[in-house]
Amino acid sequence: MPVDRKAVFADAAIMARLDAELPHWRYEDGWIRRTYRTNSWKGTLMVINAVGHLAEAAWHHPDLTASYAFVEVRLRSHDVKGITVRDFALARKIEEVVQWQPGREPEADLSGTPQGDLRFAYVKYD
Template structure:
């Protein structure tokens, strides 16, 4: 993966188009974000730790808001002040892992 591709900043229209692949995510205040509803604190922390491990492996870290039965994850590529492929790629990875962890 080239740095040029990674650091290409998407327009709002392009972001909204790409979010069609991630229907549980939305664009808000310069970030793509998703809220996860969990059963309890333990499930919230377990999910957060899994996401934190993925983020560290990708060296791309989200902002997160953690509460008893909810986790909000927000991405932007800070060094270019916009949404890039890094954000979408990690959001897709989070979707995969969350679908396994939050089976209902």
């Protein structure tokens, strides 16, 4: 049976899905939200660009707040004014990309940014 991509979740269902799938995200004021801490303006811009690419590719656009050392991502389906499967799907993809740490993968062919050198600091990983 196909899923109705515009069906709005009830608050309890949103909280349950966040707990199960996206523990660093929260539900507040009708949005699912995540704040990514960065080490600098450079890191903030890189997070914004990554989120922007994913949102445009998905054709589902979050609201963003940016500062020197953080980016807040807020998702809700504007057309139905609520949280739908589209919001959870994009949140999972954003989380996967922004929190990716190649040097910590079992087969680390990519080393990731140098740790301990603030010239290369990017995201403050969870």
